[in-house]
Amino acid sequence: MSTQDNKQVVRRFYDEVMGEGRVDVLDEVMVEDFVDHGEALFDSPHGRDTLRQGIEATHEILPGLHVSLHEMVAEGDLVGVRGTMRCRHAGAFFGVAGTGHELSWEGIAVFRLAEGRIAERWFNSDSISILRQLGLAPSRSGAESEAG
Amino acid sequence: MSNGNDTGRNKELVRRCVEEVWNGSRTEVIAEIMHPSFRRHHERNPDFDSYGQDGCEAWVKAARAALPDLHLAVELLFAEDDRVMLHLLGTGTHRGDLYGLPASGTPLRFTVTAVVRLAEGKIAECWAIPDELGIRQQLGAVPPLG
Numbered sequence: 001m002s003t004q005d006n007k008q009v010v011r012r013f014y015d016e017v018m019g020e021g022r023v024d025v026l027d028e029v030m031v032e033d034f035v036d037h038g039e040a041l042f043d044s045p046h047g048r049d050t051l052r053q054g055i056e057a058t059h060e061i062l063p064g065l066h067v068s069l070h071e072m073v074a075e076g077d078l079v080g081v082r083g084t085m086r087c088r089h090a091g092a093f094f095g096v097a098g099t100g101h102e103l104s105w106e107g108i109a110v111f112r113l114a115e116g117r118i119a120e121r122w123f124n125s126d127s128i129s130i131l132r133q134l135g136l137a138p139s140r141s142g143a144e145s146e147a148g
Numbered sequence: 149m150s151n152g153n154d155t156g157r158n159k160e161l162v163r164r165c166v167e168e169v170w171n172g173s174r175t176e177v178i179a180e181i182m183h184p185s186f187r188r189h190h191e192r193n194p195d196f197d198s199y200g201q202d203g204c205e206a207w208v209k210a211a212r213a214a215l216p217d218l219h220l221a222v223e224l225l226f227a228e229d230d231r232v233m234l235h236l237l238g239t240g241t242h243r244g245d246l247y248g249l250p251a252s253g254t255p256l257r258f259t260v261t262a263v264v265r266l267a268e269g270k271i272a273e274c275w276a277i278p279d280e281l282g283i284r285q286q287l288g289a290v291p292p293l294g
Contacts, residue, residue: 040282075226080233108261122235124261124277126191
């Protein structure tokens with residue numbers, strides 16, 4: 001598979017699976033024993049079925065989910081993306097009841113593909129921003145709390 | 149590739165930035181490898197962006213004041229056109245203010261994912277997102293989420 005093919009698979013994951021909630025497409029774009037290297041907020045849901053359940057649940061509580069990809073970088077079997085996720089906070093998210101407000105945050109992810117399907121993912125998202133939008137972490141504008 | 153980009157050289161510059169500037173504290177290397185118009189984009193607030201070689205040096209010095217033994221291990225490094233992407237595993241001991249939290253001696257372990265843009269053979273722009281929640285949780289500032 002070329003790097004262009006791999007980029008197209010990652011784009012389908014974001015547009016069709018994450019955006020449109022078409023979890024039936026997941027089998028086409030991801031291997032069954034998918035390995036996720038997450039972070040503190042979103043953890044590491046190993047396996048395609050676990051991710052599928054997570055995406056289904058997410059669409060219930062965060063309708064209108066959409067990821068705008070600002071750029072894609074590919075070499076060999078790796079594809080990286082930088083994007084903004086937007087959704088509406090309709091149901092309980094990290095224990096916070098739905099408010100109807102829009103949530104948005106930045107993220108950067110790297111995917112490893114094997115024979116045209118996503119096999120592995122590494123990512124970091126601006127999780128502190130999500131917690132602040134949910135009112136779970138104090139919003140501070142001081143430089144001392146932002147430096148790092 | 150377009151624009152005559154040498155992705156091999158670009159990756160080498162980014163690796164030198166991690167190993168010499170960030171891990172080695174060799175801030176004199178900044179003038180050689182960072183573009184004078186360098187900009188680091190803060191992940192949520194452009195008021196905290198860093199500009200220029202001086203801004204880069206201040207960013208590195210602030211991080212190393214918080215974590216003097218900071219070490220960033222390059223787990224993934226790849227490139228296309230004028231972009232380089234990397235995933236890092238960071239370790240360091242909390243010996244100075246970090247996110248407004250005073251030194252605690254806590255050993256930290258965290259990931260960072262980043263995109264770098266190169267221009268005129270130098271590092272011109274950077275978007276980097278650390279696992280800030282994971283760091284704050286390790287420092288006891290945010291409870292684990294259920």
